[in-house]
Amino acid sequence: MDIRFSGSRSGMAPLTWGQRAIWDTIRKTAPDDHYFNFGRVLAVPRRARPLTVAGAAEVLRTLVERHESLRTRLGEAPHGNAAHAGGTTPYGKAVHASGTTPREGGSRANDGAEPWQVLIADGSIPVTVSEGDPERLRDALAKTAFDYGGEWPLRIGLVVDRDEVTHIVLVFCHLAADGLGAEVAITDLRLLLLRGSVPGPTPPSPLELARWQGSQHGLKVAAVAAEHWASEYRRIPPTVFERRTDGAAEDPPIWRAHLVSRAMDLAVRRIAAVRGAATSTVLLAAASALAGRVTGHDLGVMLPIVSNRFRGDTVNAVTTLSQEGLFVLDLREGGFTELLRAAKPAALRAYRSAYHDPDDRDRLTERAGRERGVRIHPYCCFNDMRFTDRVDASPDERSVRRALDETTLTWPLSQERLNCRFCLHVTDEPGGLGVSLTADTGCLSRPAMERYLLDLESLLVEAAFREVLEPVG
Structure with a gap:
């Protein structure tokens, strides 16, 4: 079946910063760019x-009409492309201020030219109706790359039981x-389901x-x-x-190791509580320090993915705002406590x-x-x-160490x-905290990947219950 929608406007503009960042990543990963697809499953509330x-179709129509990103495709930039976001036609085609119309369906992940975003007012989104497992349906809808110029950036599935919808599945283009x-x-x-x-x-x-942004x-x-x-790159x-x-x-060459550890979850929560830090900062500091130990660098460097939802009006935006920040930590600071203390301001600088x-x-x-030759x-991303x-x-050392026996490590992906x-x-x-390491085995072997995750745990x-005196960098 299809869901028909009719938005209030159409238009086009250059890509946002977040869109440009993920588009560059998609291009460099193609043809394995399905890697960036992700989905959500919503059980219909009682x-x-x-x-x-x-x-369900009516509710989903309202959702797509509310959030314009869900009906935005890629298209070629118009000739003489002065940045302009606007222009509509009775047919829902996106038209630039100059009157030119972008060519739809022309943007592929391996194209060299940067496309523009094209908002389309009217159309229909196909829906897959299934009686199967909602998780399996989500994975099936996510397993192939999007056609960024010719396909809507949202795939929809409905799971039914005796003609009643029990789950709604959404798979997003990044x-x-x-x-x-x-x-x-x-x-x-x-x-929308509960209140309308x-x-x-x-x-x-x-x-x-x-x-x-312009x-x-x-x-x-x-x-x-x-x-x-600029300063850190020097x-x-x-x-x-x-x-x-x-x-x-x-x-x-690309493999993913996935560690699930309740012991690491309990340890990170305890460190964060005792040291007055966010659990994410604790993990970022430890991951950077251990990467420095593996590579022999005095500076731990990572690119944390940051939500960029610091402005109040963007908190509830359905779009891609996340980008990489630059986190730099001097690993000669001393033990882990000293590193964590230095990691707090370093993380704030990275987020900005x-x-x-x-x-x-x-x-x-x-x-x-050029300057450094x-x-x-x-x-190196986080x-x-x-x-x-x-x-x-509150977790005590005995409970945390006992939880180490529950740790699992699997290899769920290769490409x-x-x-x-x-x-x-x-x-x-x-089962606890999940930490996945996806790496190029030409840089880090699979045994080294496994060792990194276990050493991180x-x-x-250790840091949760005693001062780690030795420098970890």
């Missing part, structure tokens, strides 16, 4: 049942939403964000972030993970640097490379995908290409 397929944006969409969907409406004003759309205020914000990148190692000297790599213009970053990267890129921060000083060499993802899992468990 008070909204019974829900018919027609009723150009349309990041993790927090997807949570906003799910929250709005739940409100979403309170409050409509959040800014990608078109409006692009207009603000304004004088937006340019000032970008300039402050650029200063941080002193960080050119890259964190060099290519292995033996030249060996797995086939395929994340809301930046990717063009600025590209220019700074190129300039720093070597390409500068950390290739992405805390949790939505809550829980601290707790040919990735835009990075070392990507650490943190998630909440039913050990470091944090």
